[in-house]
Amino acid sequence: xxxxxxxxxxxxxxxxxxxxxxxxxxxxxxxxxxxxxxxxxxxxxxxxxxxxxxxxxxxxxxxxxxxxxxxxxxxxxxxxxxxxxxxxxxxxxxxxxxxxxxxxxxxxxxxxxxxxxxxxxxxxxxxxxxxxxxxxxxxxxxxxxxxxxxxxxxxxxxxxxxxxxxxxxxxxxxxxxxxxxxxxxxxxxxxxxxxxxxxxxxxxxxxxxxxxxxxxxxxxxxxxxxxxxxxxxxxxxxxxxxxxxxxxxxxxxxxxxxxxxxxxxxxxxxxxxxxxxxxxxxxxxxxxxxxxxxxxxxxxxxxxxxxxxxxxxxxxxxxxxxxxxxxxxxxxxxxxxxxxxxxxxxxxxxxxxxxxxxxxxxxxxxx
Amino acid sequence: xxxxxxxxxxxxxxxxxxxxxxxxxxxxxxxxxxxxxxxxxxxxxxxxxxxxxxxxxxxxxxxxxxxxxxxxxxxxxxxxxxxxxxxxxxxxxxxxxxxxxxxxxxxxxxxxxxxxxxxxxxxxxxxxxxxxxxxxxxxxxxxxxxxxxxxxxxxxxxxxxxxxxxxxxxxxxxxxxxxxxxxxxxxxxxxxxxxxxxxxxxxxxxxxxxxxxxxxxxxxxxxxxxxxxxxxxxxxxxxxxxxxxxxxxxxxxxxxxxxxxxxxxxxxxxxxxxxxxxxxxxxxxxxxxxxxxxxxxxxxxxxxxxxxxxxxxxxxxxxxxxxxxxxxxxxxxxxxxxxxxxxxxxxxxxxxxxxxxxxxxxxxxxx
Numbered sequence: 252x253x254x255x256x257x258x259x260x261x262x263x264x265x266x267x268x269x270x271x272x273x274x275x276x277x278x279x280x281x282x283x284x285x286x287x288x289x290x291x292x293x294x295x296x297x298x299x300x301x302x303x304x305x306x307x308x309x310x311x312x313x314x315x316x317x318x319x320x321x322x323x324x325x326x327x328x329x330x331x332x333x334x335x336x337x338x339x340x341x342x343x344x345x346x347x348x349x350x351x352x353x354x355x356x357x358x359x360x361x362x363x364x365x366x367x368x369x370x371x372x373x374x375x376x377x378x379x380x381x382x383x384x385x386x387x388x389x390x391x392x393x394x395x396x397x398x399x400x401x402x403x404x405x406x407x408x409x410x411x412x413x414x415x416x417x418x419x420x421x422x423x424x425x426x427x428x429x430x431x432x433x434x435x436x437x438x439x440x441x442x443x444x445x446x447x448x449x450x451x452x453x454x455x456x457x458x459x460x461x462x463x464x465x466x467x468x469x470x471x472x473x474x475x476x477x478x479x480x481x482x483x484x485x486x487x488x489x490x491x492x493x494x495x496x497x498x499x500x501x502x503x504x505x506x507x508x509x510x511x512x513x514x515x516x517x518x519x520x521x522x523x524x525x526x527x528x529x530x531x532x533x534x535x536x537x538x539x540x541x542x543x544x545x546x547x548x549x550x551x552x553x554x555x556x557x558x559x560x561x562x563x564x565x566x567x568x569x570x571x572x573x574x575x576x577x578x579x580x581x582x583x584x585x586x587x588x589x590x591x592x593x594x595x596x597x598x599x600x601x602x603x604x605x606x607x608x609x610x611x612x613x614x615x616x617x618x
Numbered sequence: 619x620x621x622x623x624x625x626x627x628x629x630x631x632x633x634x635x636x637x638x639x640x641x642x643x644x645x646x647x648x649x650x651x652x653x654x655x656x657x658x659x660x661x662x663x664x665x666x667x668x669x670x671x672x673x674x675x676x677x678x679x680x681x682x683x684x685x686x687x688x689x690x691x692x693x694x695x696x697x698x699x700x701x702x703x704x705x706x707x708x709x710x711x712x713x714x715x716x717x718x719x720x721x722x723x724x725x726x727x728x729x730x731x732x733x734x735x736x737x738x739x740x741x742x743x744x745x746x747x748x749x750x751x752x753x754x755x756x757x758x759x760x761x762x763x764x765x766x767x768x769x770x771x772x773x774x775x776x777x778x779x780x781x782x783x784x785x786x787x788x789x790x791x792x793x794x795x796x797x798x799x800x801x802x803x804x805x806x807x808x809x810x811x812x813x814x815x816x817x818x819x820x821x822x823x824x825x826x827x828x829x830x831x832x833x834x835x836x837x838x839x840x841x842x843x844x845x846x847x848x849x850x851x852x853x854x855x856x857x858x859x860x861x862x863x864x865x866x867x868x869x870x871x872x873x874x875x876x877x878x879x880x881x882x883x884x885x886x887x888x889x890x891x892x893x894x895x896x897x898x899x900x901x902x903x904x905x906x907x908x909x910x911x912x913x914x915x916x917x918x919x920x921x922x923x924x925x926x927x928x929x930x931x932x933x934x935x936x937x938x939x940x941x942x943x944x945x946x947x948x949x950x951x952x953x954x955x956x957x958x959x960x961x962x963x964x965x966x967x968x969x970x971x972x973x974x975x976x977x978x979x980x981x982x983x984x985x
Binding site for chain 1: 630641644652657658659660685686687718725860863864866868879
């Protein structure tokens, strides 16, 4: 509603002072080339719809009954998939809800939280929501993270890896070092895009297995990107059982049943189709290479991406102008009007048809 | 996990001090007569599954895309159903999430919140979660609410109506009076069970339409009970547009997309089957009368219920013992081990078969 009509008389100070997160827009036009919110261009595994349909027609359980409050079956499936115990797994209503609970459970402390200055823009919002002091640490000029910059007293560190919107990957040894240097801080690695990351031969990219060696590493992931389930709202966290227990208590002091029955069934089924999952991720990586190459040909500075988006600076740095022009042609990309990154565009990796349409439009703009 | 194994070293003080809400158990045995969590014995309208199936097979939108963050279509349908504007409607992941956001948006203030001493046991948990001082006001000896007891400085008042676990209804004039007496406090009427309430001829029971006269009344409801959708997690709030705006900001500072696509589609469809809805509510009211009459015959003191449960005291007051005996026979009812109500049982209204099984078991216990 328009600002002048809002009566804040009855609001809490908290409500008055909040600056909410603004997600990328979700317009509903036909023939839109939507490359702004990092959705997967492929549908989820067919097993997902099959499992949801089975759940819908199961008269014995059915939607009239409450779901399992701790999503036991889904957590068991995640544990099996990643070689963990169910006690090391937490699930929530999208990784956004998981991250909110993480802020409440681990960062509401005297000491500040550390995060890169350029990262997921929901982090400062959570900090405000939960009264957490957030100190942002500047990325290097090439947008990479220097772990040594994080050597200061803190309640925790949160890093998106691959980082958003840069797409850069922090290697596991740097994460392990951070965790060792801060035994009394929780190191949160937000791996929303990790399934699109590829390291050199034989090296792991996910910090999941570091949780067995470091009781202060918590890894968050999501079904929204690599598993094509943004519409189903399922996210998860992996960590030492004591960290997971804190999240569970926090959840049960806020909302006991955040995952409905269909979301639990659909997410569980998606884990049971590993071949489909690998193929989708591989295809997106190939399409990312195509898009990166074509953008480079057009003179864009393209940061080598480990995510399902590409972060690139057009030759003239006129990113905002280009985003507006693309929009007029029904192509939506994301521009952040923020210091240091306002000359870049974040473009989701789409289908080959979408990529061609984007590149054609950009060629015409520059030609 | 077992208490002695938990390492709380990395937890926030908030996480350490919480005493989470404990929902009624959700056991999964065959042939269980589950009368403990006030689920609806009837399935949801067939339109719900049809709408969810349609959403699943819609290739143009599909689960790979994010849902509408503000659930526009569902809010529009609720507005139409109840004769309101969409700006007067908020939706969330079950009314539990809606209530959590209500506590943050309106009750995080210097002045205390007032609530009856016997009511929904999540209220004190929310108060702890959000650092809200809660003053509980004793119900009268007959478990009714005396509105005059609430005449004291406060940030707000929260009342479940019908109250849980008593099932008693507070008439609308008392609610309007409370709102008028506290122009600077938010009066929250939690109407989880309102669709099962019936007043004298021609009188309304829901406070929904009081929101047009009182800018400080907020009404919460849920799809879990009367619409048989506990498994789908959809709740809502109705109020002045400025109150709704505060909830929206609070939501967007916590989790932008709490309702997945299937929940939005299913809940919207359930509103489009008003005849089915009325019939389910009428049937449950009839079954409630049957159960109340039979319990009375067995010597129970039965409080006249306006909900889909009955709150009753067995002749010997040995409620805990009876709950245990019923459980051994696969019949689960809810016993609260709390002062003033530990001699009562809260029994969900089930099907006629479940009611017969319950009454038979109780007869044998007393015989």
